[in-house]
Every structure is written in structure tokens, then in C-alpha cells.
Amino acid sequence: MDVIEHPPIFRLPGIPDHVTYTWLAMIILAGLAFVASRNVALVPRGVQNFMEVVLEQFQQMIDDVIGHEGRRYLPLIATLGLFILVANLLGLVPGMNGPTTNLNTNAACALVVFAAYHWIGVRKQGAVTYLQHFMGPVPLALKPLMFVIEIISHLARPLSLTLRLFGNMFGGHILLAIIFFLMGLQGLIGWALSGSGIGAVVGGIGGAVMIAFTVGFLYPLKILVSFLQAFIFVMLSMLYISGAIEEAEHHGGEHQPAHH
């Protein structure tokens, strides 16, 4: 297992690696924000222009999913998205560790989303109305059952957010490590360097193919997955927030007899 758990180059003593690299991601993002907002110009140039384009994309997504009133949640959602994206991409830099390959970082992000959307729902509708919605549009006798089921389904949301991000990132890293280090460097290149004649031919060609496959196909795939997972995390967070906001409308129809 030593090959799979290749340690990062830079480590702080006594501090877990994922915390160190979470701080690095924070420093990168804070530095980017500082540089972008240092000389705010009406006609943006350089870093400010880039950051404005990025944030406009987030705003566009929020407008599409939550609606116009969702713009006040832009700081929460854009921060989560940018942090997860930078953390995912940090894991792809050789010699560094991705904070999102650790379960704790993902659980922290997912719990923030969980607390935030319940808080937003309670603030928008009041605690009693918000809790009533958990019972759903069913007859009175079924309401306790629905309540329990809804609680479980809400508790499954942060779990699935956490595990999805963790599984995608960690699984991808294991794939990279196995194909590049275990099969490529140690297996086939090691065979080529071991001195045997057939190993030099087969191992050399095979190792070159493995490394070319990793760099040419797996790395771009991992970059795509990093963007996609950050997008999915943010999109699901927005869906949960919009669900917590929009529940007021469903609640109005709840007292009518359920004929469908």
C-alpha cells in the first residue's frame, strides 16, 4: 500500500496533510481575490476580469436554478465551488495532496451545506411551517411515517454529497497511482531495468505506453472530473436551497384533499 499512499512533498509536522493543503487552497483563493480586488476598475483587466467571468458563471447558474432571489446566496455557493475546484486540482499537482481526497474535508463542506439550507428554509418560512412541510401532502394518518422518511432522506443528503466527492476523487487517485506507479514505473519500467533481455523490450514498450496513457488520457480525464464534481456539488447545494425556499408554495396546496 506504500505505493498507493504516495506522501506529499511538503508536510508540516504534527498536522494532517489534508489540513495543510486546505490551508494552501485557502491561501491561493485569498491571494486571487486580493489581487483581483486590489485595483477595482470599471473596465476590468487581467485577474479582475477573470474573476468576474467566473463569478458571473456562478450567478448565471444561481439565476437558472434558484431564481432571482437566490443571488444573496452567491457568496456561500461560489466559495464552496471555488474551494472544491481548487482542492480537486491541487490533488493533481505532482507532489501535492488533494484535500478532497480526505473524507473530513468533504464532510465539512457537506455539513455546511446541510446547516445552511435548513437555516435558509427556517428563516424564509418560519420553523413551524418549514417543519410541517416535512410531512408532505398525505392523509393525516400517514404523516408521522412521512415525517420519519423525510428526516432520513434529508440526513442522507450530506452523506451522499460527502461520499460522492470523496469516492470520485480518491478512486481517481488510486487509479492514477496504480496505473502510473504500480504498473508503469515499478512494474514495467522496473522489468525493463532488471537486466533481462525480454524485459527490456516488453517492459520498455509497455512502460512507455502506460506513462503515455496516464499523461495523455487519465490526467485530462481527472481534470474533467475535478471540474464536474465541483459543478455537481454546487448544483446539488443550489437545488437543496431552492427546495428549502420554494416549499412555501407547495404548502399552500396541502390542505386541499389529495385527489391525485
Added chain:
Amino acid sequence: MRRSLTLAALVVLGIPSLAFAADGSLIGPYSVLVAGFAMAFAAGLCALGQGRAVASAVDAMARQPGAAARIQTAMIIGLALIESLAIYVLVVAMILLFVQPIK
């Protein structure tokens, strides 16, 4: 055909007990097998489900090119939700391989 497949499965399942019977515990070797097979089943079935979802989404996009952006967003969310089931199996497999709670 079916008989030979059954025989092959029995042989595969029997290999760990032949190879590691001296150590006593069989749970370690079998958990490696189970992790691999679980991931294989999960990946295959997940690919079936995702293929159906993508097929109908592309069909809908071809019929309604104007709604392509919205359909694509819904498709990606749906794919994420389908994929998370396979990811659960991946997490279970990784727990079996690395954490090894049962020995």
C-alpha cells in the same frame, strides 16, 4: 456453457482457500475478491443506467435543440445521482481493502 461458467466461478472462489488456508483466516483474501466483484457488478449496472439516461437525454436534445442547456444540466445531475450508487460500492470496496474492519 453454463456448467463451465459455474465451474470457473467455483474455481475462482476456491483459489483463496487453497492459497491461504495455512494462515487460518479466510476473510482477508475473500474480502479482496468480494471488493473486486462488487465493483465490477456496480460499474456494469451503473453503466447500464447511465447509458439509458444519456440516451434519452440526447434524444430529447435532438428533438428540442432550444432546451439543450436545461436538459444537459438535468442530465448531469441525474448522472451524478446514479453514479453515487456506484460510488457507495466503491467506498465499501475501499473500506474492505484498506480499513479491513473484519479480519
